[in-house]
Amino acid sequence: MASKPKTTATRTSTRSRTAVNSVPTTTRTTRAASKTNVAAQPSTGTSAKPAIKRTTVRKPLLNRDNSTEPPERSSGKKVASAQKQPTSRTTTATSLNEDIDREPIKAYLRIRPRLGDAEPISQPYLDPISDTAVQMTDPYASSVPSRLSSANGSSIYTFSHIFPPETQQADFFNKTTLPLVRDLLGGRSGLLFTYGVTNSGKTYTIQGGSEPGSAGILPRTLDVLFNSIEGLHGDDTYRPIRLNGVELTEGPSDSFSPHLLSTSSAPALADILDDIPSGDGDIDPTLLTVDRNHEYTVWLSYSEVYNEKVYDLFAAIDSRDTPSPQSSQAHSGIPRSTSGFLNLPLPSSQSSPLLLTRKALTVKPCPLSDTGLTSAEAASGSAGKYVAGLRQIRVESAAQAKSLLRLGQLHRRVFGTLANSQSSRSHALVTIKVLRVHRGEKNDPTSIQTSRLTLVDLAGSERTKHTQTSGDRLREAGNINKSLMVLGQCMETLRANQRTLARSLGAPNGARMDTRDVKRGLAVVPFRHSKLTEVLMDYFVGEGKAVMIVNVNPYDTGFDENSHVMRFSALAREVSTVPGTAVTRVLPAVKARGSEVVPHRRSVTLSTGGRNKKASEAHLEVLEEDEEPDGDEDGDDEPVNPLIDALFDEIERLRAQLFDAELRAAVVEADVREEVMEEMEARMQSMEKMFKRRLMMEIEQHEKKLDAKIDMMNQARRDIGHSDAESDQGLIDVTEGDEDEEEAHMESDQFDGPSDSAPSRSPSPLARKGNGANGRSILRTIAKSQAPMELDEPEVTSQDDDGDSFLPQDTQSEDEPELSRKDKISMKKAQPLLAAAPSPVFEEDVKAGRAKARKVSETDTKLAGLQQCLDELKLQDKPRDSTVVIPDKKARKAAVAHGGQGAEYVPQGGEVDTMKKKKRQLGKNRVVTDDEIAAIILGTSQDTGGGKQLRRSARH
Numbered sequence: 001m002a003s004k005p006k007t008t009a010t011r012t013s014t015r016s017r018t019a020v021n022s023v024p025t026t027t028r029t030t031r032a033a034s035k036t037n038v039a040a041q042p043s044t045g046t047s048a049k050p051a052i053k054r055t056t057v058r059k060p061l062l063n064r065d066n067s068t069e070p071p072e073r074s075s076g077k078k079v080a081s082a083q084k085q086p087t088s089r090t091t092t093a094t095s096l097n098e099d100i101d102r103e104p105i106k107a108y109l110r111i112r113p114r115l116g117d118a119e120p121i122s123q124p125y126l127d128p129i130s131d132t133a134v135q136m137t138d139p140y141a142s143s144v145p146s147r148l149s150s151a152n153g154s155s156i157y158t159f160s161h162i163f164p165p166e167t168q169q170a171d172f173f174n175k176t177t178l179p180l181v182r183d184l185l186g187g188r189s190g191l192l193f194t195y196g197v198t199n200s201g202k203t204y205t206i207q208g209g210s211e212p213g214s215a216g217i218l219p220r221t222l223d224v225l226f227n228s229i230e231g232l233h234g235d236d237t238y239r240p241i242r243l244n245g246v247e248l249t250e251g252p253s254d255s256f257s258p259h260l261l262s263t264s265s266a267p268a269l270a271d272i273l274d275d276i277p278s279g280d281g282d283i284d285p286t287l288l289t290v291d292r293n294h295e296y297t298v299w300l301s302y303s304e305v306y307n308e309k310v311y312d313l314f315a316a317i318d319s320r321d322t323p324s325p326q327s328s329q330a331h332s333g334i335p336r337s338t339s340g341f342l343n344l345p346l347p348s349s350q351s352s353p354l355l356l357t358r359k360a361l362t363v364k365p366c367p368l369s370d371t372g373l374t375s376a377e378a379a380s381g382s383a384g385k386y387v388a389g390l391r392q393i394r395v396e397s398a399a400q401a402k403s404l405l406r407l408g409q410l411h412r413r414v415f416g417t418l419a420n421s422q423s424s425r426s427h428a429l430v431t432i433k434v435l436r437v438h439r440g441e442k443n444d445p446t447s448i449q450t451s452r453l454t455l456v457d458l459a460g461s462e463r464t465k466h467t468q469t470s471g472d473r474l475r476e477a478g479n480i481n482k483s484l485m486v487l488g489q490c491m492e493t494l495r496a497n498q499r500t501l502a503r504s505l506g507a508p509n510g511a512r513m514d515t516r517d518v519k520r521g522l523a524v525v526p527f528r529h530s531k532l533t534e535v536l537m538d539y540f541v542g543e544g545k546a547v548m549i550v551n552v553n554p555y556d557t558g559f560d561e562n563s564h565v566m567r568f569s570a571l572a573r574e575v576s577t578v579p580g581t582a583v584t585r586v587l588p589a590v591k592a593r594g595s596e597v598v599p600h601r602r603s604v605t606l607s608t609g610g611r612n613k614k615a616s617e618a619h620l621e622v623l624e625e626d627e628e629p630d631g632d633e634d635g636d637d638e639p640v641n642p643l644i645d646a647l648f649d650e651i652e653r654l655r656a657q658l659f660d661a662e663l664r665a666a667v668v669e670a671d672v673r674e675e676v677m678e679e680m681e682a683r684m685q686s687m688e689k690m691f692k693r694r695l696m697m698e699i700e701q702h703e704k705k706l707d708a709k710i711d712m713m714n715q716a717r718r719d720i721g722h723s724d725a726e727s728d729q730g731l732i733d734v735t736e737g738d739e740d741e742e743e744a745h746m747e748s749d750q751f752d753g754p755s756d757s758a759p760s761r762s763p764s765p766l767a768r769k770g771n772g773a774n775g776r777s778i779l780r781t782i783a784k785s786q787a788p789m790e791l792d793e794p795e796v797t798s799q800d801d802d803g804d805s806f807l808p809q810d811t812q813s814e815d816e817p818e819l820s821r822k823d824k825i826s827m828k829k830a831q832p833l834l835a836a837a838p839s840p841v842f843e844e845d846v847k848a849g850r851a852k853a854r855k856v857s858e859t860d861t862k863l864a865g866l867q868q869c870l871d872e873l874k875l876q877d878k879p880r881d882s883t884v885v886i887p888d889k890k891a892r893k894a895a896v897a898h899g900g901q902g903a904e905y906v907p908q909g910g911e912v913d914t915m916k917k918k919k920r921q922l923g924k925n926r927v928v929t930d931d932e933i934a935a936i937i938l939g940t941s942q943d944t945g946g947g948k949q950l951r952r953s954a955r956h
């Protein structure tokens with residue numbers, strides 16, 4: 001190459017959107033350039049590799065449209081025409097189209113069957129109520145107080161489709177994944193990810209089991225893919241790079257070869273590999289119709305995101321020497337150190353452990369040539385990212401692909417699940433890339449199309465609390481939750497942004513804002529906060545269909561976590577992605593290995609001539625070169641500035657640290673809150689018990705007090721009734737000693753001391769206290785007042801003229817006990833009554849009058865005693881006119897005995913106030929009011945017919 005014409009390199013970005021199944025195609029140009037590098041490879045035949053001139057210039061390739069486009073539109077002409085589009089207008093128009101053509105993420109629910117009796121819950125808490133709706137009921141709703149449960153008792157969630165536990169793997173694949181495989185073969189990209197808590201069946205869904213017919217969607221995808229392209233395999237002239245790039249293959253291609261699996265020849269690895277189901281005998285026979293004008297090559301990559309680092313699961317694992325005892329010590333107890341080293345235990349026959357290493361890969365933004373975006377668009381974060389250095393290996397059969405994937409799974413297990421043999425602790429991403437080249441234009445790199453399908457087996461979301469994690473496991477769990485949380489945040493922001501855009505598009509023409517202005521106001525989607533979202537971001541901001549599979553185990557104890565998963569799926573369903581498109585866009589630069597890239601060549605015709613001049617034409621060939629490659633071994637064509645890179649790394653590191661700290665703080669806070677809640681709960685329960693106990697005691701005490709009161713009232717009624725009966729029978733009976741049983745008891749009380757029979761009549765605890773305030777003392781008081789009258793017949797005294805004194809002192813018998821002052825007062829009260837009575841002059845009448853007077857006196861005495869007792873039992877202190885402070889009990893008793901109203905006993909130090917004590921015992925209920933007492937007294941003062949009245953009063 002003597003002369004290599006160079007022109008200023010420019011990029012043209014053309015996106016054409018072709019709706020599937022003959023929906024009209026829209027073409028959009030995101031960037032047009034005055035000059036475009038279009039490869040014009042001289043066609044040298046169909047089978048031989050193109051004769052490519054090695055230059056240091058890179059040449060952008062144009063992807064060809066797929067078969068749904070008319071053939072003429074798939075040619076370079078279309079590119080040329082697209083390039084002529086004015087830039088800004090077209091961008092806006094296509095953005096609008098993009099926003100309109102978005103399709104919501106499909107969310108499928110798969111319910112795991114019950115595997116055996118080991119499941120903690122026997123009844124599933126998920127109940128499919130239709131093909132698209134499921135009801136979720138908290139199994140603990142009845143036993144756990146609702147405030148401890150974050151989820152509601154019962155909720156209904158809707159999905160694109162619900163797969164019940166008995167769903168077969170083949171059915172599941174056909175409904176969820178087959179459309180994506182069809183798209184993949186048609187040149188459109190797609191993403192499928194499984195989401196769910198640990199042990200919900202994500203890995204089973206993706207990889208499948210070992211039984212016949214249990215192959216998961218990944219092996220089935222490979223089967224269908226290779227079934228469909230049988231006989232249409234292309235060669236390895238080109239290979240995929242980065243996210244969407246293609247380059248010419250130089251030297252040995254990265255194709256499958258058995259030596260790739262040689263790392264598993266180590267006995268320990270081979271042991272583990274044997275354990276992984278090969279699925280060789282379980283082949284899905286489905287065949288899809290593909291465009292047979294194309295040749296297809298399939299490339300596989302397999303990576304995992306573990307602890308916020310991306311690792312290549314196809315990368316050869318370096319086997320190193322046995323580590324020193326010190327370094328071995330440093331890793332003891334921790335299967336995987338942060339540096340990525342692993343002490344893989346070997347069979348006991350081998351004495352030294354095998355040291356394997358692997359290197360974390362960086363995630364980088366796609367160069368503009370890959371994305372076809374303007375630098376402004378790229379700066380706004382809409383460019384996708386790729387994993388730099390990730391191996392993409394070409395496979396020619398499903399069997400090859402499966403064994404390669406087994407190797408990847410082996411590496412995943414070796415590095416990931418020795419820490420926990422039961423659970424995937426990393427997110428696994430398998431990307432199947434298909435390169436399509438039109439058979440007639442095999443030597444035209446611009447005819448290459450790339451499409452990819454990424455299947456993601458997300459690590460189980462779980463709460464650190466439930467797994468009792470600590471140390472490295474806590475970090476793992478934190479990182480798993482972090483990436484899932486960021487995924488949720490990204491979805492939420494995307495949804496909000498899409499709603500804003502939809503609102504602006506829905507506005508009437510006059511009020512509609514420029515889409516660019518609207519987009520400028522949108523929130524930044526936090527893809528950068530986690531490696532997982534960084535790697536997947538192109539599916540959300542770029543093009544591709546997204547499908548989410550929600551796995552749920554309805555027998556799992558983590559109801560709250562499953563509710564969270566359900567809510568996440570509801571959120572995801574509201575996010576839209578641009579369905580996969582068979583694009584005609586500028587592909588990234590084709591760069592040969594060794595930094596030699598074919599220059600972009602095109603033909604130019606120069607015409608000269610004019611008036612009086614001979615017309616002439618000159619035909620030239622122009623080679624257009626792109627920027628100089630930067631020598632990045634990953635093929636990254638972004639200029640590298642170490643300082644900027646370092647600063648970005650630092651920002652990322654700090655951001656990750658901040659996020660970590662926030663996450664941990666949130667976890668700790670949530671745990672503390674829960675603990676406090678539980679503690680409060682326990683305390684409240686114990687308080688409740690205590691109060692219940694107290695309440696019961698008080699009720700018991702009140703009952704006792706009530707019994708005592710009733711006893712006293714009964715006793716009083718009996719006494720009063722007795723005297724009433726006596727009055728009714730005739731007062732003479734009293735003097736004749738016709739005693740009833742009660743009087744006998746009273747006598748016995750009085751003369752024989754306390755008798756055993758007494759309690760049966762007075763069960764009240766107060767009655768047994770033996771002081772003047774209890775029922776017994778009332779009886780005694782009453783008995784005392786009765787006794788003298790029963791013992792002796794009083795002498796008849798004559799009435800004086802004025803009737804003032806019925807019983808003059810001098811006429812009183814010596815045997816007869818002297819009446820108390822109160823008795824005398826009572827008798828005095830009775831005198832007018834007697835005087836007012838019909839005046840029999842004969843002796844019997846006098847006797848009767850005397851007896852009556854005595855009876856009145858007796859009743860008065862009884863009532864006075866009763867009054868005294870009741871006064872003592874009175875619960876509510878009434879305000880008194882004056883209060884005499886009496887310092888001790890004796891003085892008080894004396895004061896009370898002398899009828900000292902208002903006397904109040906002031907307890908000495910350590911002495912318990914009896915009134916207060918009684919008050920405590922009796923509560924606030926009043927026994928008998930003063931008015932009632934007065935009424936009783938008044939009733940007694942009436943004639944013999946007053947007995948009934950008295951009873952009535954007492955009853956009240």
Ligand SMILES: Nc1ncnc2c1ncn2[C@@H]1O[C@H](COP(=O)(O)OP(=O)(O)OP(=O)(O)O)[C@@H](O)[C@H]1O
Pocket residue numbers: 111112113115165196197198199200201202203204205209422423424425458459460461551
């Ligand atoms: N649909 C199903 N039919 C039968 N068995 C199933 C089904 N789904 C899951 N299982 C079984 O349940 C167990 C747990 O499934 P799996 O390992 O796929 O869970 P996971 O969600 O991937 O867990 P982790 O996140 O911890 O990796 C496995 O033994 C698997 O075989």
